[in-house]
Each structure stands twice: as structure tokens, then as C-alpha cells.
Amino acid sequence: MKSAVGTVTSYSWTLIFSDFKEITKARLALSVVFSSIAGYFLGAYEIEWSSVALLAIGGYCMVGASNAYNQVIEKDLDALMSRTRNRPVPSGRMTPRTALTIAVAMTVLGVIILYFLNPKTAMFGAISIFLYTSVYTPLKTVTPLAVFVGAIPGAIPFMLGWVAATNDFGIEPGTLFMIQFFWQFPHFWALAWMLDDDYKKAGFRLLPTGKKDKGTVVQVIMYTVWMIIISVIPYFGITGRLQLSLTGAIIILLMGLAMLGFAFRLFEKRDHTSARKLMLASVSYISLMQLVYVADKWISQLWI
Structure with missing residues (x-):
């Protein structure tokens, strides 16, 4: 009996934690x-x-x-x-x-x-x-x-x-804000492309043209380009304490160009698989980009 009660209690807490x-x-x-x-x-x-x-x-x-x-x-x-x-x-x-x-x-x-x-x-x-x-x-x-x-x-x-x-809020956090701001468009529109039929059941209008067409992907490409530009701007020394070495800038540029390649692939194919690959590439980009920024800062300090 105690065992049964314990099992039920354990299951209940597992379900509560899962729902949380x-x-x-x-x-x-x-x-x-x-x-x-x-x-x-x-x-x-x-x-x-x-x-x-x-x-x-x-x-x-x-x-x-x-x-x-x-x-x-x-x-x-x-x-x-x-x-x-x-x-x-x-x-x-x-x-x-x-x-x-x-x-x-x-x-x-x-x-x-x-x-x-x-x-x-x-x-x-x-x-x-x-x-x-x-x-x-x-x-x-x-x-x-x-x-x-x-x-x-x-x-x-x-x-x-x-x-x-x-x-403090200045050019440095402002730049970090802009990087993640522009990143969200290709990321979210790739996701919205994949889920468009499901979203329409609830009346959500989330693709920029309302359709899975070339116009939508052109905007995906445009925002990806802006994301890349903003991501490497700290290399040029115009963003205060937020700086990026040449090595860091090259790594981030290459990652951004890889993501851009997936965006062009979506433009060419305009299918679910291409949208999914772009979405996954965007997730990898934002995490790796942030790791590169952090590593670049602390490695650079070791050389000072």
C-alpha cells in the first residue's frame, strides 16, 4: 500500500514538474x-x-x-x-x-x-x-x-x-540588442514557414507577406545580411568596450555566411526541409556567436 501511494505521489510530482x-x-x-x-x-x-x-x-x-x-x-x-x-x-x-x-x-x-x-x-x-x-x-x-x-x-x-x-545602457548593450534583434527575423520566419499551416488554424499572421513565397524569403535574406553586418561591427572599434578581434570577426563572419547560405537555399527550394535547416542554423549561430564573443574578450585580455 505504501509503495502504491509513493508511486502515485512520485508520478504526480513528475507531472506537475513537466507541466511547469x-x-x-x-x-x-x-x-x-x-x-x-x-x-x-x-x-x-x-x-x-x-x-x-x-x-x-x-x-x-x-x-x-x-x-x-x-x-x-x-x-x-x-x-x-x-x-x-x-x-x-x-x-x-x-x-x-x-x-x-x-x-x-x-x-x-x-x-x-x-x-x-x-x-x-x-x-x-x-x-x-x-x-x-x-x-x-x-x-x-x-x-x-x-x-x-x-x-x-x-x-x-x-x-x-x-x-x-x-x-549602464550605452552603445555596447545597444549593439548586443541589435544583433539579437536582426537575428530573430530569419530565425522566426523559418519557424513560421514550417508551422504556417498550423498557425493558420488559429488565425496567426506571422510571415511577412502572409505566404510562403519568394517575397518572404527575400526579407529573410535581407535581415540575415543585416545581422551579419551588426555582428562584426565591434571589430572596427566603434562600439566602446564591446570589441572583437580580427580572428573573432572572421569566425563570426563565416558562421553568418553559412547561415546566409541556408537562407538562399530556402529561396531556391521554398520547402519545409530548407526552412528547418535554416531554423537550426540560426539556433547554432546565435549560441556560437555569443560564445565566440565571450571567448574573444577573455582571450584578448590574457594578451594585454
């Missing part, structure tokens, strides 16, 4: 935390691991809250799409009230934790939640311009780490 990960989109949230920590390493004169921990926990709370709000607001639309109908709220495993409670609790906790780092970090974190929840989410069924709005909170994490380390 899904309501907060744990994988996405962890990738955002990774970007924030990379920005912190770039901005910090020396690493304070207590600050890194606060940034990681606070950052996860802010992203998790945004995702939970989103799933409460879109619960009826999520139920229409194959990829989202089994989420905790539309499936009925979690009530909207519970999801909203989680979102509010994580918002408050996240703002408080980030405030301990400095007020600017907390402010940008709060702005990202507001834009994602109150502007981007309602616009998704109205206009493809929602993607432009959504790219703003999506670009905040990389620069948020710098602000957390320095309590």
Missing part, C-alpha cells in the same frame, strides 16, 4: 538565460558568481512569466493547433487561474531578483514582459508586424546581461 516546464517553456527560457549570462560576461570587469546566479534565476522568471501569460491569453487558440493543443491549459491539466498565478508570482519574483542586481536590469525585464504579453501576443492574429514588436523583448536578454554587469 511546459507552461514556462523551459528550453526557450534556458536559451534566454544563456544569452543573458553571455552579455554579463561581456560587460563585467570581473565575474561575480552571485550576480550570475541572480541573473539566471531572475531571467528565467521573466521569460517563464511571459510564456505563462501567453498561454493563458491564447488558451483557446492553442487548442486549435496540433503543436499546442496538449499544453497544460488547453488540455485541461492546468486551470487558467493556476497558470495566471504562476505568471504573476514569477513576474514579482523576477523583478525583485533583477532589482537586486540594479534598477535598470529590473526595468528592462519588466518592459520585456509587458511588450511580449500586452502588445506582441494580441497582434499575432492581426498583422505580420507582430513579429517586429516581438523582436524587441526577444532582443533584450543579450543586452540585459551587460546592463546587469554595469548598471
Whole structure:
């Protein structure tokens, strides 16, 4: 009997933990935390691991809250799409009230934790939640311009780490913001291309032309080019303390050109497989680019 009760309890906690990960989109949230920590390493004169921990926990709370709000607001639309109908709220495993409670609790906790780092970090974190929840989410069924709005909170994490380390917003975090801002368009439009039929079930308008056509891919290519340009600009010494060596710039340029190659492949084929390869290339690019920036900074300091 005790064994049976223990098994049920263990299963219940496993299910609760699984639903918590899904309501907060744990994988996405962890990738955002990774970007924030990379920005912190770039901005910090020396690493304070207590600050890194606060940034990681606070950052996860802010992203998790945004995702939970989103799933409460879109619960009826999520139920229409194959990829989202089994989420905790539309499936009925979690009530909207519970999801909203989680979102509010994580918002408050996240703002408080980030405030301990400095007020600017907390402010940008709060702005990202507001834009994602109150502007981007309602616009998704109205206009493809929602993607432009959504790219703003999506670009905040990389620069948020710098602000957390320095309590300052200038050209350096502004540059980090622009890199991730332009990156999001080819990344998200590749994803939207793959999921277009499913998105249409919920009335989402996310491709720039509304169709899987050459016009959409031209914009994918254009934003990829801008992403590459912004990514290597720090090499030219015009972005304050944010600098990049020739070696670092070449590595990032080559990675960017590889991603651009996948974008041209999508232009040529205009199929699901090409879109998926571009999406995966974009994920690899943003993570590797941030690692190159961090490694380049600390390796360069060893030579000073």
C-alpha cells in the first residue's frame, strides 16, 4: 500500500514538474538565460558568481512569466493547433487561474531578483514582459508586424546581461540588442514557414507577406545580411568596450555566411526541409556567436 501511494505521489510530482516546464517553456527560457549570462560576461570587469546566479534565476522568471501569460491569453487558440493543443491549459491539466498565478508570482519574483542586481536590469525585464504579453501576443492574429514588436523583448536578454554587469545602457548593450534583434527575423520566419499551416488554424499572421513565397524569403535574406553586418561591427572599434578581434570577426563572419547560405537555399527550394535547416542554423549561430564573443574578450585580455 505504501509503495502504491509513493508511486502515485512520485508520478504526480513528475507531472506537475513537466507541466511547469511546459507552461514556462523551459528550453526557450534556458536559451534566454544563456544569452543573458553571455552579455554579463561581456560587460563585467570581473565575474561575480552571485550576480550570475541572480541573473539566471531572475531571467528565467521573466521569460517563464511571459510564456505563462501567453498561454493563458491564447488558451483557446492553442487548442486549435496540433503543436499546442496538449499544453497544460488547453488540455485541461492546468486551470487558467493556476497558470495566471504562476505568471504573476514569477513576474514579482523576477523583478525583485533583477532589482537586486540594479534598477535598470529590473526595468528592462519588466518592459520585456509587458511588450511580449500586452502588445506582441494580441497582434499575432492581426498583422505580420507582430513579429517586429516581438523582436524587441526577444532582443533584450543579450543586452540585459551587460546592463546587469554595469548598471549602464550605452552603445555596447545597444549593439548586443541589435544583433539579437536582426537575428530573430530569419530565425522566426523559418519557424513560421514550417508551422504556417498550423498557425493558420488559429488565425496567426506571422510571415511577412502572409505566404510562403519568394517575397518572404527575400526579407529573410535581407535581415540575415543585416545581422551579419551588426555582428562584426565591434571589430572596427566603434562600439566602446564591446570589441572583437580580427580572428573573432572572421569566425563570426563565416558562421553568418553559412547561415546566409541556408537562407538562399530556402529561396531556391521554398520547402519545409530548407526552412528547418535554416531554423537550426540560426539556433547554432546565435549560441556560437555569443560564445565566440565571450571567448574573444577573455582571450584578448590574457594578451594585454
